Amino acid sequence: MTRNERKLKAVEQHIQEESAQIQSIWTKADQEDRETTNHERGEVEKRLKAIDQLRDLAVKTNVRGLTTR
Numbered sequence: 001m002t003r004n005e006r007k008l009k010a011v012e013q014h015i016q017e018e019s020a021q022i023q024s025i026w027t028k029a030d031q032e033d034r035e036t037t038n039h040e041r042g043e044v045e046k047r048l049k050a051i052d053q054l055r056d057l058a059v060k061t062n063v064r065g066l067t068t069r
Contacts, residue, residue, distance in 0.1 A: 004061050011058045018047045018054070 001009075022044050029036045036044070 004064060007061050008058055011054050011061065015051050015054050015058075018051050022047050 025036060025040050025044055029040065
C-alpha cells in the first residue's frame with residue numbers, strides 16, 4: 001500500500017468517525033423525543049466542517065497520487 005493510499009484510508013476512517021458522532025447526536029435527541037440543543041447543533045456543524053476539510057484533503061491526496069505516477 002502506497003503512502004497516498006494509507007493517507008486516503010486514514011482520511012476515510014476519520015470521516016466515518018465524524019459521521020458516526022453526528023448520527024449519535026441525532027439518535028440521542030430522537031430517542032429522547034426532542035429537538036437537538038444549540039450545543040448539539042454546534043457540535044454537528046463543527047463535525048460537518050471537519051468532514052468537508054477531510055474531503056478536501058482526500059481530493060488533494062488523490063491528485064498528488066495521480067501526478068506522481
